[in-house]
Amino acid sequence: MPPFFAKKYALAAxxxxxxLASPLTFAAPxxxxxxxxxxxxxxxxxxxxxVAESHGLFKQHGLEKxxxxxxxxxxxxxxxxxxxQIDAANIATHTAMSMVSAGLPVKIVMLLDSSESADALLxxxxxxxxxxxxxxxxxxxxxxxxxxxxxxxxxxxxxxLADIKPVPMPVSSAGTSLIAKRVSAAVTYExxxxxxxxxxxxxxxxxxxxxxxxxxxxxxxxxxxxxxxxPGQVAALIKSWDAALTHYQANKEADRAIIAKGVGxxxxxxxxxxxxxxxxxxxxxxxxxxHDFSTETFQHVLKAATDAGxxxxxxxxxQVIDASVVDGL
Numbered sequence: 106m107p108p109f110f111a112k113k114y115a116l117a118a119x120x121x122x123x124x125l126a127s128p129l130t131f132a133a134p135x136x137x138x139x140x141x142x143x144x145x146x147x148x149x150x151x152x153x154x155x156v157a158e159s160h161g162l163f164k165q166h167g168l169e170k171x172x173x174x175x176x177x178x179x180x181x182x183x184x185x186x187x188x189x190q191i192d193a194a195n196i197a198t199h200t201a202m203s204m205v206s207a208g209l210p211v212k213i214v215m216l217l218d219s220s221e222s223a224d225a226l227l228x229x230x231x232x233x234x235x236x237x238x239x240x241x242x243x244x245x246x247x248x249x250x251x252x253x254x255x256x257x258x259x260x261x262x263x264x265x266l267a268d269i270k271p272v273p274m275p276v277s278s279a280g281t282s283l284i285a286k287r288v289s290a291a292v293t294y295e296x297x298x299x300x301x302x303x304x305x306x307x308x309x310x311x312x313x314x315x316x317x318x319x320x321x322x323x324x325x326x327x328x329x330x331x332x333x334x335x336p337g338q339v340a341a342l343i344k345s346w347d348a349a350l351t352h353y354q355a356n357k358e359a360d361r362a363i364i365a366k367g368v369g370x371x372x373x374x375x376x377x378x379x380x381x382x383x384x385x386x387x388x389x390x391x392x393x394x395x396h397d398f399s400t401e402t403f404q405h406v407l408k409a410a411t412d413a414g415x416x417x418x419x420x421x422x423x424q425v426i427d428a429s430v431v432d433g434l
Contacts, residue, residue: 221382395428
């Protein structure tokens with residue numbers, strides 16, 4: 106997949122939502138001095154950081170310096186977090202779960218974005234339902250959000266990967282294989298979705314992120330030691346994102362150009378992708394992170410990621426999520 110699209114989201118009951126927060130009562134202090142280093146991949150879901158940087162919003166919220174460090178793959182961000190080279194990172198929800206499962210000392214502190222129609226399972230006219238996929242060849246990229254979306258789609262109708270004929274390939278090739286009739290279905294994301302549909306009018310969306318809210322989502326994770334020792338910086342970072350999103354909503358065309366430049370593409374190339382992604386505000390996080398996301402969405406993403414073989418040891422919301430910062434702002 107092109108660099109600008111590298112990326113890339115509970116227990117049945119939680120006795121007390123307060124368990125998701127740190128044991129210390131959170132009060133947003135003044136941001137601590139010094140730089141904050143944040144890992145980022147060139148995916149537009151993380152675009153509000155480019156908006157914040159462009160409009161000086163980090164400094165407006167008291168942050169001395171925020172360094173946005175680009176990484177090409179999850180494994181590189183994982184290594185940087187583990188070694189302390191970066192303080193925070195923007196990653197897919199299932200990647201955060203996988204990191205914690207592997208013992209990496211990080212917490213999800215904010216929901217960033219979710220894919221509503223930018224990730225999808227495509228078919229042609231001969232496939233009319235998910236159950237029709239049984240015995241059919243399906244193209245998708247293993248270990249990615251496409252992998253998780255496919256597992257979720259199959260599970261929703263009582264099927265598993267064993268019921269289809271998996272055809273692993275790069276996400277950039279999946280749509281092409283569908284159009285060439287080499288497979289019966291393909292899981293991919295923008296801009297490849299739009300390209301496939303424009304090249305073959307018979308191509309249609311059978312299942313997408315819209316069918317499964319929150320499944321394909323991204324989060325901000327922070328190292329536990331940073332959360333403990335620099336809570337003011339973490340709070341200011343979250344407020345900077347929210348301020349950027351407010352600016353974006355009022356200046357969409359101009360700020361989309363800023364984001365497109367940040368991820369190395371043109372606004373036209375990303376139009377369908379922008380339209381298919383929903384950003385989370387601070388208010389959204391207050392409503393969801395320590396509540397529905399933790400008690401419902403979390404378990405759903407965990408199951409899909411575990412079924413896909415991306416998480417080897419079970420994790421709980423308490424291990425992965427710290428909602429204290431957003432709840433305290």
